[in-house]
Each structure stands twice: as C-alpha cells, then as structure tokens.
Amino acid sequence: MFLPAGSQDETGIQISNRLRASEIFRRVTQKRDFQQISTPVVEYAHTFTNEVAGMDLHSMLKWFNGEGEIEVLRPDWTAAIARAIAGQHPSKQKWSYQGSVFRFDKEDTENRQAGIEIVHADRFFGEAESLLTAVTYLNNINIHSYVIELGHTGIFDALIAPFTFNKDDEEELLKAMHDKRSDLVEEIVGKSGNSELVKPLLALIDAYGSRDIIDQYRKRWADREDLTEILTHIEKLIDLLEASGVTEVIVDLGRVKNLPYYDGIMFRGFLTNDGSTCFSGGRYDRLYQQFEQTTSAVGLAFDVDELAKHMEPEQEPEKICIIASPETHAIAEKFRMEMEEQVVDIQYELKNQTTYHQIFQVVEENSQYKVVEK
Structure with missing residues (x-):
C-alpha cells in the first residue's frame, strides 16, 4: 500500500546510524550531567498554541477527543518540556530528551530529534553549555565538517520598536526577513508607512558572514548601546567556540525568530557538504511567563534523521x-x-x-x- 505524504519506510544503514546516534547522545549528555526527560507523544493543543508559545495549529496533526478538546501529536519538544518541568525545583537545570515531533509544514511529517534544555541557570552558562554540548556530540559521532551560525532576536526587535505595525504586517515582515526577501521587506515596510525603516532592514539582510560583520556594525551602531551590547554578547560566544577548537563560526545579524517564543540568542549548525541543518535552538525565557516564572531558558535540538544520513556506517563485525x-x-x-x-x-x-x-x-x-x- 502507498504511504501518506511525508511518511517513509526505512531499512539498513539509516536505522543503524540513527540508533547509534541516539545511544551516543545518551552517553554524551549523561557524562555532562543532563537529566533525561520524556513527554507524552499526545498533548493538548493549547500547550503549543497558547498566547506565549504561539505555534500554528494548522501545521499540527490533530483531532477532537471525547470531551471536544483538541489533542495533537507532539509538534515541539521545548514547549512540552516547559509544561513538564515548570513545577520542578530550580536546582534541576539541565535536561535531555529524545523522540519524534510531528508537523505538516516539514518535508517529513515525523522528525526524530535529540535535544537539551537548560533552565534556571546563568544566562551565558546556559548558552555556552548548549553550544559546547553540540560540539562534543558532533565530534563523538565523527561529524567534523560543520558551521555554527549565531544570531539574536533583539536586533530586529530593537530596530522596529519605534515604528507601528499591525499584527499581520509584522508577521509578514518577520517571514520576509527570515526568507531574506528584500523585495517583500521593502513592500511591507513601505505599505505600513514606515519608509525610513527600509534601508536599515535591507542592510540587515546582508549582515551575514564572518565575525568581521560585528566590527562593521559596532561602528554603524556606535550610538545604540542596546545593539552594541548584543554584538558584544555574540562575540563572547564566538570567542568561546574558537577557544574550544571550532573554526567555522558565522554571524547572521539579520536572522529573525522562526518560533514565537524565541527571545535572545539563536544558533544553528550546518553541515558543510550539503548545507543541511543539523541542529538549531536558542533562548526562550518568555516561554516560562505562562507559568508565572521569570527565569533563564535556552536549548537546542539535533535533527537525528539528518545526522544519520551523514554518519559513516559502522564497521560490520565478522x-x-x-x-x-x-x-x-x-x-x-x-x-x-x-x-x-x-x-x-x-x-x-x-x-x-x-x-x-x-x-x-x-x-x-x-x-x-x-x-x-x-
């Protein structure tokens, strides 16, 4: 029989590599003192669609239960874990997880992930530990050709803060910036009557490359303490990565959040042989506001399916x-x-x-x- 769009069978090396990647992730995070956590694959839709989490219900696999409430297959680990650990004592800071998420808006409906969340910790420590755990894990599965990208939601937010956009226009602008569509950015900003914002945003789309970008924009934003503080923060993370042996680090000052709850540093890992994304994550302090908590929260998730495609097959025994x-x-x-x-x-x-x-x-x-x- 045929399979639904987005579903696929697997055999052989892909399965073997994925299982090996999962076991290595378990060992790496255990050694770094992460506590394992698992959440149900079926959750109430509100966990992900509430005002703070802000995810789109249309992209989820969903149905009505017997009480008329909408249930979904887990579309996101971070929001689910926030729900699960909101009542935990703040001394429990480091969590690791493995399992699938399900979304209609991805090429594959089921995507297997392994990830970490660091909550209630010092802000820089959480970001540093997230990135260094990623480096350690990739090294342990013998993937060495990758690039780490750093961005920050605060740059775009600070630039548009003095201007007025309705909700729909702001969402369209975010998407246009995310897709680096200069034509759409110019159209949306012009239509909203904020034409003086066009030039700074178009420049931001091209603010992408090596750490030299930071020096360029530190001069450009010399009178903006809020923006230069963000640049200094990004530079500290680059220093950390380079001191830890990572030579390929890039900066995207024009990157915007792809999930509503991100509110600070963002990072992604790209495999250099084909440009595929192997991990992504960032800061999401505001996600805990729904639980009346003001705290620090950061994490990242690996695409285990993608990693398995790029891992060398295990040497077969006799x-x-x-x-x-x-x-x-x-x-x-x-x-x-x-x-x-x-x-x-x-x-x-x-x-x-x-x-x-x-x-x-x-x-x-x-x-x-x-x-x-x-």
Whole structure:
C-alpha cells in the first residue's frame, strides 16, 4: 500500500546510524550531567498554541477527543518540556530528551530529534553549555565538517520598536526577513508607512558572514548601546567556540525568530557538504511567563534523521552461519552464545554462502553432536 505524504519506510544503514546516534547522545549528555526527560507523544493543543508559545495549529496533526478538546501529536519538544518541568525545583537545570515531533509544514511529517534544555541557570552558562554540548556530540559521532551560525532576536526587535505595525504586517515582515526577501521587506515596510525603516532592514539582510560583520556594525551602531551590547554578547560566544577548537563560526545579524517564543540568542549548525541543518535552538525565557516564572531558558535540538544520513556506517563485525536442523538448533544456539564479537546466523538450509565470512554446521559423530567448520 502507498504511504501518506511525508511518511517513509526505512531499512539498513539509516536505522543503524540513527540508533547509534541516539545511544551516543545518551552517553554524551549523561557524562555532562543532563537529566533525561520524556513527554507524552499526545498533548493538548493549547500547550503549543497558547498566547506565549504561539505555534500554528494548522501545521499540527490533530483531532477532537471525547470531551471536544483538541489533542495533537507532539509538534515541539521545548514547549512540552516547559509544561513538564515548570513545577520542578530550580536546582534541576539541565535536561535531555529524545523522540519524534510531528508537523505538516516539514518535508517529513515525523522528525526524530535529540535535544537539551537548560533552565534556571546563568544566562551565558546556559548558552555556552548548549553550544559546547553540540560540539562534543558532533565530534563523538565523527561529524567534523560543520558551521555554527549565531544570531539574536533583539536586533530586529530593537530596530522596529519605534515604528507601528499591525499584527499581520509584522508577521509578514518577520517571514520576509527570515526568507531574506528584500523585495517583500521593502513592500511591507513601505505599505505600513514606515519608509525610513527600509534601508536599515535591507542592510540587515546582508549582515551575514564572518565575525568581521560585528566590527562593521559596532561602528554603524556606535550610538545604540542596546545593539552594541548584543554584538558584544555574540562575540563572547564566538570567542568561546574558537577557544574550544571550532573554526567555522558565522554571524547572521539579520536572522529573525522562526518560533514565537524565541527571545535572545539563536544558533544553528550546518553541515558543510550539503548545507543541511543539523541542529538549531536558542533562548526562550518568555516561554516560562505562562507559568508565572521569570527565569533563564535556552536549548537546542539535533535533527537525528539528518545526522544519520551523514554518519559513516559502522564497521560490520565478522558474520558467521551455523547450519543446523530442528533437532540440532539448541546445539547451534549454545555455540552462538560463545561467539560474543561476531554476528551469528542459524539456518537450516544455506541459500547464499557469499554473505558469510565463515560457515559451520552441526554434525553427529559417535552419537554426539558437535559444531565443525564446513
């Protein structure tokens, strides 16, 4: 039968790599003292669509339950974890998770993620620990060709703050900036009567590249303490990454939030061989306002499916076959248990001997069974 759009079957190396990526993530985060957490795959839609979280219901897989309330398959880990840990003691700061999210607006409806959330911690510590955990994890799965991008929601917010936009225009402007559509930015800003904002926003779209961009904009924004503080903050994170051995760091001063709850530093990781995004995240302090908490919160999520595509296959162990029969299967099984390092297959009839490094068979000799090489 055919599958729905966005669904796919998987076999072989992709599954093996993904399981290995998940196990390595568990070990890396355990060693860095993250506590594991899991949330239900089915949640109330309000967890994600409330005024603070602000996610779009149309992109979610949803239905009405027996009480007439809308339930969804989990579309986002961060909002779900915020709900789950809002009542936890603030001494519990570092959390890790693994599992799927489900969205209609992605190429694949199901996307497998592994991620971290750091809550109630020093702001710079949380950002530093998030980025360095990402570096450690990528190194541990032998992915070394990647670029880390840093941006900040505060730059766009500060530039448009003196101007008036209705809600629809502001959302359109955010999308146009996100897509780096200069033509749309100019059209939206002009239509709203804020033409003097056009030039700064168009310049911001091109404010992308090495850390030299920071020096350029520090001069341009010399009279804007709020913006130069953001530049200094980004530069401190670049210094941290470079001191930790990361050589490919880029800055996107024109990046805007792609989820409503982001409110500060944002980061992404790109694989250099094809430009695919392997992780993304950022600061989302405001997400906890719905729980009447003023706190620090930051995190990131890895696209495990994408990472699995780029991981080198694990070296296959020696593969052995034992030819047995219903009467000798138990003898073959005992022999299999003694071979801890090899992959051992038991067959009653050998159909393709080229797939095995060695072939054994159970034979009867002097009224006793034994396993011999064929």
